[in-house]
Structures are given as structure tokens and as C-alpha cells.
Amino acid sequence: MSLDLQPAAASHDPLASELLQSVVDVARAIFGAQASSVFLLEEEAGELVFQAVSGRGQDFLIGRRFPAGRGIAGWVAVSGEPMVVDDLTAHSSFDRSLAESTEYVPDALMAAPLIHDGRVLGVLEVLDPAEQARSSLPELDLLSLFARQAATALRFAVRQQLVMEEDDLGLPSRRRAEATRLLSELGSLLG
Template identity: 30%
Template sequence: MAAKSGISEKIDLDRWLSHLQYIENRVKKLTLLAKLSQLLNSTLDPYEIRRMAMEAACQLIDAEVASLLLLDKRTKKLYFEIALGENEKTLKTLTLNLGEGIAGWVAKTGKPLLVNQPEKERRFLREIDRKTRFKTRNLLCVPVKAKRKVVGVLEVVNKKGETGFDEGDLSLLTSLSDQVAIALDNARLYQELEETFFQTAESLAEAIEKRDPYTGGHTRRVGEYSLAIARHLKLNRQEKKWLKIASALHDIGKIGIEDRILRKPERLSREEFDAIKLHSNMGAEILKHIRQLKEIIPGVKYHHEKVNGAGYPEGLRGEKIPLLARIVAVADTYDAMTTDRPYRPALSKEEAVRELKRCAGTQFDERVVRAFNQAYRRGEI
């Protein structure tokens, strides 16, 4: 009897220790979930949120790979927005109908699905494994809902170790999915506000252009050329956003220039040109009252500076000229050269490119001119 009692006590102790280990692991996972939730809400960049969500899913659930599929409202198809792992490029070429495969079923029903034996699951789409040459051992898929509507699905594949996914994993991934949905919705609202702001800036620039009959479309073209240059300078997303606004508003200071000067069809006198030169500082003065635009002010104020120090308003040299201004300077000058003016015909594109190259290192930043040339050769300008 004593022996049986000892065995029983040992079994109870083992169970207790196992349960304690489970609780400790669960607490760690919940703590990690809280940290990941904070991380997801630390940015309003939709791409960053999606990428971070997938990395968080793998870390939280101990999965090999993860995917985020979003629902196209127009086509009613799911597409792979983010897919961690070496098969991302292949997966991004695939789409799923609602109800097709496990992801399609989850998106259609709004219910999560845990599958530890995919070979026995009729909803499992073997075609994807075949195309990616990937072996799915198990998977967990949950819906991503915004305002109670399914906007996509979050999927983790192949639990690390010998065991499959369990209900605890399902609960954690569902909680993460809720956080992802909130972060994505916040980012969407921010994007809409941002786009409204861009459109307002462009409308303002166009209104200013109406005062000058010789520069129709100038602001739009400078914006396009500036962003084409930026792609070859490896500017980050935020820098490109600032550049987009700076290029749209680079001539906003002309609102303070008299019409008789701005509309003059002949070449300007020295005094008139000195008056025109004031528009750089005027633009900066106008924008300094908008706190959110402080990052674009250098691009507006210094886009007429030259790397040899012969520009205006301050005669800055080389890299002391902010990069946004150096980019807008090249885009602005190229458009001016290739546009007809009353006092001179436009140069051809080839002539204008040669002129930019000739002035690289004196008037323009050499690196920016090289980036311009790369964009031009690729047909982006």
C-alpha cells in the first residue's frame, strides 16, 4: 500500500509540475502578446504593421512561417500580402476565392480553423504546397476582422518541435489577429487623412500655378521627376512622403510675388529677378506656421541653392544643402529646360540631360544627377 501511495504521490507531483510549467509558459506568451501589441501600434505605416504582424505571429506561436492574406473588396479574392519565408515571391502570384482552401473557408465563415493533419482535411489546398515545394505538417488560420467584417486571414504553418498546434495557440493567434485588425484600421484612417492632405497641397500648388500662364503642369511634373530620382537614392518611405509634399509646394512662396513680375513674357530685369528670388524665403515663412510640415521647409527654402555656393537664399554649399532641396533642384531645372517659355524655346530631353550632367558638381549634386540619369534611362522620366 505504501508503495502504491508513493507512486500516486509522484504522479500527482509530475502532473502539478507539468501544469505549473504550462501556466508559466502561458504567462510568458501573454506577456509577449502584450509587448507585440504595443509594437504593432507604434507605427502607422501599413506595410510595417503587416510585416511586424507576421514576425510576431511566428514568435508568439513558435511557427516556422506565417502569412497574411487580405480580401480584395472588388474581386472578392484573397491575395498574399505578406508571406514570411523563401516562398513569398511565389505565394504573391496566387489568389484564392472565398471558400477555397482553408484560408478561403476561414475568410468566408469568419471562423478560425486548427489543422494538425492536413492530409486528412478536405479543405486543405494541396496545390499550394505543390507550387511552392513546401511541406505543410500543420497549420492554424484565424480571421482578421475590422468593425466585425472579415478583411483577411492570418495563418501560421508548421509548429516548431514534435507537437502540433493546440487550443492555447488558437487563443493567442486570435488575440493577435484582433490587435492586427485595430492597427491596420488605424493605419487606413491615417492614410486617408494623409492622402487628403496630399491632394490639398497639390490643389494649392495648382491654384498658385494659375497665376503664371507659362508654368502649367510644372508642379505635377516636378513631383513625378523628384520621386523618380528618389527611387534611385534609396530614400525611406517617410523621406519620400516629405519629398512628395516639398516638391508640390516648392513654389508656394510665389503667392507673394507681384503679377506684373510673375506674368511678364520677357526676360526679367535684375531688380525683377531679385524679387522672384524672394519666393524661397516666403515659402518657408508660410509653411513654418504649420508644425506638421517642418520637415519639408528645407526642401522648399533651399531648392535654388547650388553645390558650389552660388545659389540663393543663403549660398549653401555641397551637402550643407538638404537632400530634399538638392533633389527638387534637379527636377525643377529639368522641367524648366524642357518647357517652352515666351523668351526661349524648350530644349529637347537629350539636351536637357546633357546640361544636367555638365553642371553636376557645380550647380547640382552629382549623386542626384546620377540618380536622375538612371531614372531617365529606365524611362521613368
Template identity: 50%
Template sequence: MTLAPDVDPALGRCVEATRALFGAAACSIALVDEDGGTLEFVASDGVGSQEIVGVTIPVSRGIAGWAAMSGQPIAVRDVQSDARFARDVAESTHYVPDAIYAAPMLDAQGEVLGVASVLDPTVDETSDWTLHVLGTIAGLMALVTTATATPSGPAAQPLAGLGGDILRLVESWRAEQSGGSE
């Protein structure tokens, strides 16, 4: 797991947990800058995490930008065949995925704070259930982001451990799943 400087570890635990939940190659969070024009990857877990953190892209780039602009969770398969896919960004991480799920992180006022992305999830369905899950998690990530942006605020303390709680739940669930299948 990789974090940008000054980013709360709670966000790192969020991406770890989400990657585990989806059985994905990677999960990352990109936040919108103050001007609203760019997304900066600030937390990532999985393949290419060291390379992607710190990368900045315009909000109109790639699948993440698509989710940020429309405010809608989106899943795309076969992104490698797509000319507009941010291939240069993916190649810089030495991993070009086949599938990307992305969901906007919205604050309480409905403003887009960032985007949560999942690369090559192994949990998949021929439904949009997985988008519901990611959309819900992205909402929680926005909550963590809002709280940690003002670490002295009264809301920060109760939320600081939220990422850890999610991770423990996921690990417990996965342990049950693997135990049940043996």
C-alpha cells in the same frame, strides 16, 4: 519577410513577430478584396514567403478560406492528406506544411478583412489555447490593417509602431526563454 507593393511595413513586422511567437515555418496575412470574393496574400515571413505574396485565391479555398467564411479560428493537422487542401498554392511556394492554423481578421464592424495563417507551429498544445492566441493577434492585425489603409487618418500614427512593439516583446520573451534553459 516579403510584402506586396504599397503594404505598410507594420504588417510585415506583425507576421515576423507572429512567426517567432509560434516558432513556425511561416506566417502570412491575406486580405479580402473589395468584392469579398478573393483573398490576396500581402505579407509573409518564413519559408515560401517570396512565392506566396501576390498569390490570390477564392475565399472558398483552403484552410484560410475556411476561417474567412466561418469567422472562426481553426487549426488543421495533416493537411497533406486532405484532398481539398490548396495543394497547388502550397507547392508553388516549394513548401507543403503538415499543420495550418488560421484566424479571421475582423474590423470594428465585424466584417472579415482577411486571414492570418501560421504554418507548422512548434508551439502546440492539446488544447485550443494556441487558437486563442492567434485569434487575438489576428484582431490586432486587423487594427493595423484598418489604420494603415488610411495612412493620413488620426489613428495611423499611434498604431504604426504596433508591429514593431509586438516583435520586440516576442524577441525579449524568447531571449528570456532560451536564457532560462541554459
């Protein structure tokens, strides 16, 4: 079974979309941020795609694309390393024109890669987190752990969708029962 984690797969899967929205909502709440977003990396196109947004921009950014190497989210996707920037006006990786195109220019941000099996799937970004969350190594570690959990859950959600699609093609009900059990266990862990 091929596990397609491209943005198209996540955007057409209601479970993956709901999961990603939950991730950005929780990240925004944890860090007292003005906004939070998840970008998925579309490797073939070399782009990051907004897949979920909480707060500023949530009504119009989903599906918006930009080059994967551009801005801080692009740097995080390329490097695979998390980053916290307290003053974006003084940071060379910050792409102000890109931020202006989203109709929200933050003063500070935190970003962590969504990594699974050593592969960067995308980026979790938190914009204008509360003062106490900035420049704190424990807070960056927390964001990185949360991003790792999100990547694992996303991979599971997409795998679940593929299992269900195969089951609809007449595969044994044993696989459906196993997928339903795994989904229930994930729900218990996340909720």
C-alpha cells in the same frame, strides 16, 4: 472618408505593408513556425491576396491570388472562425494543389480571420507551428487575439494614409497633428 481596406490600398501604403510584415514576423516567432502569412480579402474579385509573408515563400508570394473559398485560409475567410489542423493530410478543407503551387506544403497550420467591425478583412495563417503550439485552445485564442489586433492596426494604418493624403490636399494641420499622435500611440502599443 471612405476606408478602403482592399489589398490594393494596403500594398501601396508603406505603413500598412510594414505593419503586415511585422505581424507575420511576430506570429512566426510566437508560434515557432516555419512560415506565416497574411492574406487580405478582395471582395469584388472574390479572392484572397498574399500581402505579407515571413519564412518560406517570402521572396515570391506577395501579390499572389487565389479564390476566397479555396483551402483552409478560404474556409476561415468565409466562416470567420479560426482553425488549427495538426495533420493536413487527413483534413478535407486542405487544398494540396494550392499549397504545392506556393512551393511549400505544410504538415500543420493555424489560421485566424482578421476581423474588424464584424467584417472579415483577411486571414492570418501560421504554417508548421512548433509541436507545443498545435491543438491547444489557448494557442488558438492567442492567434485570434493577435489577428484581431492586426486587423485593427491595419485599419488604422490605412486610415492614417487617407488622412495624410487629405492633408496634402490642403486640409487643416490639426488633422495631421491628430493622425501623427495616433500613430505614435499605436507605435507605443505595438513596440
